Amino acid sequence: MTPRPVTLPHDAPISKALGVMRSQRFHEIPVLRNSRLIGMVTIESIARRGRWSPATKVEHLLVLPPLILPTTPFPEVAEQLLATGLRGAPVVGRRGELLGIISRTDLVRAMPNLAVFRSAEGPSVEEIARYAGEVVREDDQCRNLITQLRLLEDHPLPVVDRKGRVVGAVGVADLGEVLWRPVVGGKRDARANRSALEVKVGSIMHSPAITISIGASAIEAARVMSREKVSSVFVVENGRPTRVVGQSDLLSLAISRARPGAAREGVENVYVEITGLRGSADPGLLSEIDGGVAKGLRRIARYVRPTLLTLHFAPQGTHRTNDLTVEARLFTEQGRIFYASHTGWNLMAGVAGLLDELTAQTRRASETPRGKGRRRGLPPEADAATFEDPDLEAKIRAASGDDES
Numbered sequence: 001m002t003p004r005p006v007t008l009p010h011d012a013p014i015s016k017a018l019g020v021m022r023s024q025r026f027h028e029i030p031v032l033r034n035s036r037l038i039g040m041v042t043i044e045s046i047a048r049r050g051r052w053s054p055a056t057k058v059e060h061l062l063v064l065p066p067l068i069l070p071t072t073p074f075p076e077v078a079e080q081l082l083a084t085g086l087r088g089a090p091v092v093g094r095r096g097e098l099l100g101i102i103s104r105t106d107l108v109r110a111m112p113n114l115a116v117f118r119s120a121e122g123p124s125v126e127e128i129a130r131y132a133g134e135v136v137r138e139d140d141q142c143r144n145l146i147t148q149l150r151l152l153e154d155h156p157l158p159v160v161d162r163k164g165r166v167v168g169a170v171g172v173a174d175l176g177e178v179l180w181r182p183v184v185g186g187k188r189d190a191r192a193n194r195s196a197l198e199v200k201v202g203s204i205m206h207s208p209a210i211t212i213s214i215g216a217s218a219i220e221a222a223r224v225m226s227r228e229k230v231s232s233v234f235v236v237e238n239g240r241p242t243r244v245v246g247q248s249d250l251l252s253l254a255i256s257r258a259r260p261g262a263a264r265e266g267v268e269n270v271y272v273e274i275t276g277l278r279g280s281a282d283p284g285l286l287s288e289i290d291g292g293v294a295k296g297l298r299r300i301a302r303y304v305r306p307t308l309l310t311l312h313f314a315p316q317g318t319h320r321t322n323d324l325t326v327e328a329r330l331f332t333e334q335g336r337i338f339y340a341s342h343t344g345w346n347l348m349a350g351v352a353g354l355l356d357e358l359t360a361q362t363r364r365a366s367e368t369p370r371g372k373g374r375r376r377g378l379p380p381e382a383d384a385a386t387f388e389d390p391d392l393e394a395k396i397r398a399a400s401g402d403d404e405s
Contacts, residue, residue, distance in 0.1 A: 001070075001091050001100040007032050008041065008058055015054035017041050025173050027087045028065075030098060031058055037090055037098045040065045043172050044085075065089045068102055074114065075258040078107055078251040082273055087231075087247075104247040109226040111250060112219050116257040125212060125221050127337045128253055129235055129243035130312060130327060135160050136170055138202030145175050145201065155232040155246030159205045165239040168207035171231065175204070211236045212245070218253055221245045248275065256308035256331030270297055270306050276313030289351060296355030303359075303366040305333035311351065328354040330362070338362060 006024060008017055010033040017029060021043050028042045039062030046061060066080040068091045081089060081104055088103035111117060136145070136157050156171030212221055212233045224233055225247065235243040255271055272293055274286065293309065300306055308331040313324055323343050328351075330338040340357040342350035 001102045001106060003100040005030060005090075005098070005101040007098070009033070010038060010057065010059040012058050013054055014046060014056045014058060014061070017058050018043075018046065021173070027172060030090050030101070031062060032098070033059075035097075037092065037096065039063060040086070040090070042086070043175075047172070047175065067092050067096075070099065073258075074107065074110070075255050077102055078255050079271060081107070082248055082251055082255075082275075085275075104231070104251060105226070105229075107254070108222050108247050108250055111222045111254055114254065114258070116254075117219055123218055123253070123335075123337055124214075125216050125218060125233075125235055125245050126214060126243065127339070128218055128249045128329070129245045130249065130314075131325075131341075132158055132234065132241040132244045134314065135164075135241060136201050137162070138167060138200065138205065140201045141198050142175065142201060142204065143198060145170065155244055155248070156230075158209060158234050158241040158244065159201055159207075160241070166209050166211070166234060166236055166241045168202070168205035169209040169230075169232070169234070170201055170205040174206060209234055209241075211241075218245075218250060222250050225250075248273075252308055252310050252329070253331070257335075271308045272297075273308070273310045274313075275310070288348070292348070292351055293355065296352075296359065299355075299359045300330065300362050303362040304336065307331050307333050311354075313347070326350045326354060328358060330358050332362075336365065338365075 006020060006026070007030045008020070010031055012031075020026060020029060027044075028040045030037055031039050031041055038059070041058040041061050042063055045063055063084075063086075065086055066084055066089050068077055068080065068089050070091060070093075077089070081087070087105075088101045090098055091100045091102050093099050134157055136159050138159050138161055156169040156174075158166045159168040159170055161167050210224060210228045210230045210233045212224055212235060214235060214237070221233055225231065232244055232246040234241045235245065252273060272290065274289065289311075293311070297306055297309065310327075310329045312327045314327065323345055324347055325341060325343040326347060327341045328339070332338075338358050338361045340354045340361070342354050344350055
């Protein structure tokens with residue numbers, strides 16, 4: 001925890017908030033009214049606002065963070081940060097007074113000292129990393145980063161040269177270098193401000209990008225992030241980024257190791273993390289996804305004891321059909337990690353297919369090599385609901401911001 005954090009009064013202008021974020025490399029700042037915490041202002045909330053006046057008060061852009069107590073255990077803090085998408089949350093006392101800020105960086109720094117990692121350093125980075133499907137060229141305009149804000153909120157993107165070799169990384173904090181310029185003056189100044197987003201990514205990226213070798217352990221990745229003070233590392237092959245490991249991936253691993261497995265009669269204790277959808281996604285859509293996931297987990301629980309399931313939606317921005325890739329990672333109490341992915345326009349059918357694939361993988365893993373002692377189980381039951389719902393598909397496209405024009 002960071003004690004005595006930097007704060008802002010409720011009537012502070014956005015320009016001041018961006019100035020503090022830019023100089024201190026912060027993503028979120030607590031906002032106080034009469035010394036009482038009323039929320040946080042984030043660089044994402046400012047970026048999503050689009051047009052704003054530098055005099056706009058931060059109290060109009062507040063987000064409500066989870067309130068962490070000094071006694072809150074590590075897994076619960078990690079879950080709260082991942083569920084809200086925040087990089088930090090306020091730690092409050094019994095009377096609601098602000099004591100400090102606990103961040104993802106603090107949690108990642110503490111991971112090597114957790115009891116669950118003292119005997120073994122966990123899986124390799126390839127098992128928890130995500131494919132680096134989205135990269136940014138150093139000669140791209142910063143305007144393009146606004147369309148990829150969902151990915152930047154999760155982890156920085158690799159920046160490559162014309163030959164595809166990684167030369168740096170760009171994140172939300174780097175984008176703040178451009179957003180910090182307020183609109184002032186007359187029409188000539190407004191035109192000058194519009195051109196601010198036309199600067200090249202190479203001029204704001206941080207370089208060099210921090211990389212890690214194939215085969216390194218997850219805990220080694222945590223040590224590298226803490227030592228280099230970065231929120232992600234890239235796995236490279238022949239100078240080209242192939243995978244990315246972010247703080248959220250490490251925290252998901254820590255949650256899976258610290259949480260108990262699924263109950264024998266159900267999957268109530270399995271933690272499900274869904275990322276890549278907008279924070280304003282339709283609650284009905286998320287409910288439909290959760291319903292399908294629950295059915296899939298009940299099938300999977302016949303063969304293994306699941307502890308965590310992550311679903312990440314990544315838009316394929318260069319594809320003419322606006323396809324999205326869904327990546328699924330299943331963590332089990334036995335320490336196994338199962339992976340599946342799907343790319344296509346019918347996302348709900350893709351989610352159903354991913355769960356079927358994970359079920360098949362866990363079933364095969366539960367069988368002995370020679371077929372002896374094979375665990376007998378009923379064939380997967382057919383779901384009563386279908387995922388081929390056109391109305392539901394329209395909702396997920398709206399939530400992901402990938403409607404065809």
